[in-house]
Amino acid sequence: NAGVMQNPRHLVRRRGQEARLRCSPMKGHSHVYWYRQLPEEGLKFMVYLQKENIIDESGMPKERFSAEFPKEGPSILRIQQVVRGDSAAYFCASSPRNGGDIQYFGAGTRLSVL
């Protein structure tokens, strides 16, 4: 039973470029969450999605960041015009169809902005 799959594991971008992070939830899971971890800090909630719906985006920066979870394919976290402060580890988690509080995490994407 494959876990939450994130790719790429490492992503290097220059300032001003776009970063696209992908997440495939565990089989049977239809709830996806994105978190960001800055160095020396805990994980901070960004956005909660179900298929084709954004449920809660209260943790997303107002500009440059967007997320989607289409009917087919993985969830995508998109960061436009990246800045050095976007350098962080981005984790995706998923939970079962009936919701639930336990979230299962992927290995993360480490974004480095040069």
Add this chain to the structure above:
Amino acid sequence: DQQVKQNSPSLSVQEGRISILNCDYTNSMFDYFLWYKKYPAEGPTFLISISSIKDKNEDGRFTVFLNKSAKHLSLHIVPSQPGDSAVYFCAASARNAGGTSYGKLTFGQGTILTVHP
């Protein structure tokens, strides 16, 4: 606004002894609490959880205690093993009046546990 706090950045224990990791929260709407373990360059792994209707939950070597009046929970690992060395995160979530989770988890800053052989 740190709603979940782990005040000890690190903890060092001897193999075979008990490890106690602490967590405090301020938001009284939180009613479900989780502990995750994280190794470097990996994602957090779920360890154990507890609902606010309980004060203790046990799973093998891991026990979580919840003191709602003090807004405090702790994770006990006994006996501790070198493989337990990792960063431990406390997390909390809230539910709406219908009992459905709001979804988002609020995490503490983490505690680095080192278990010496």
